[in-house]
Amino acid sequence: MTSIIIRKCSMEDLPILQEVSIETFSDTFKDQNSPENMKAYLEKAYDTKKLDMELSNTSSQFFFIYLKEELAGYLKVNTDDAQSEEMDDESLEIERIYVRSKFQKQGLGKFLMNKAIEIAAELNKKVIWLGVWEKNQNAIAFYSKNGFVKTGSHSFYMGDEEQVDYILAKTLE
Numbered sequence: 001m002t003s004i005i006i007r008k009c010s011m012e013d014l015p016i017l018q019e020v021s022i023e024t025f026s027d028t029f030k031d032q033n034s035p036e037n038m039k040a041y042l043e044k045a046y047d048t049k050k051l052d053m054e055l056s057n058t059s060s061q062f063f064f065i066y067l068k069e070e071l072a073g074y075l076k077v078n079t080d081d082a083q084s085e086e087m088d089d090e091s092l093e094i095e096r097i098y099v100r101s102k103f104q105k106q107g108l109g110k111f112l113m114n115k116a117i118e119i120a121a122e123l124n125k126k127v128i129w130l131g132v133w134e135k136n137q138n139a140i141a142f143y144s145k146n147g148f149v150k151t152g153s154h155s156f157y158m159g160d161e162e163q164v165d166y167i168l169a170k171t172l173e
């Protein structure tokens with residue numbers, strides 16, 4: 001039997017969370033972005049103090065997923081004011097969903113997605129939403145397979161480059 005475990009992160013997980021966040025972000029985006037922009041983004045986004053604040057925020061939750069006791073990826077969900085766009089209190093944001101390269105395409109992303117749906121249902125949320133880079137075709141395909149549709153877009157800065165994120169959403173039954 002395959003053993004997949006998901007567990008909620010606590011403050012003690014910060015060093016590992018930082019490591020896996022940087023690894024997965026780099027692996028996902030390094031081929032399509034300059035090293036300078038990657039470095040600038042990584043230093044800002046996964047700064048120790050910033051992650052510390054995110055882990056302490058009661059409207060955010062991080063989860064690690066393990067396959068056969070090996071850390072295989074993580075999930076971050078936000079509600080209320082922790083959401084990175086102005087959304088109502090009936091929404092839950094998947095801010096980060098990352099599976100480490102060697103564990104991809106084995107159903108773990110789906111597992112993390114189901115966890116997010118489960119949390120949203122427990123909190124009586126009506127909508128799950130997320131932002132995804134327009135060029136991240138892999139993730140867009142994964143989200144559409146999971147029933148997400150485009151509802152908007154916004155721009156953001158990766159280092160000095162302005163990029164477009166699509167906003168995708170899924171209404172819960």
Ligand SMILES: CC(C)(COP(=O)(O)OP(=O)(O)OC[C@H]1O[C@@H](n2cnc3c(N)ncnc32)[C@H](O)[C@@H]1OP(=O)(O)O)[C@@H](O)C(=O)NCCC(=O)NCCS
Pocket residue numbers: 024028097098099100103104105106107108109110111131132133136137138139141142145
């Ligand atoms: C996107 C990601 C989370 C998907 O996780 P995964 O573990 O590889 O995906 P799964 O194996 O759980 O796939 C779930 C379903 O999506 C489908 N899917 C996954 N990737 C796909 C792709 N590139 N194209 C089409 N379908 C895809 C699978 O076929 C599967 O379908 P099924 O339920 O019919 O079997 C993972 O690839 C990842 O971490 N990518 C890098 C980080 C990233 O881009 N994160 C999102 C940032 S916004």
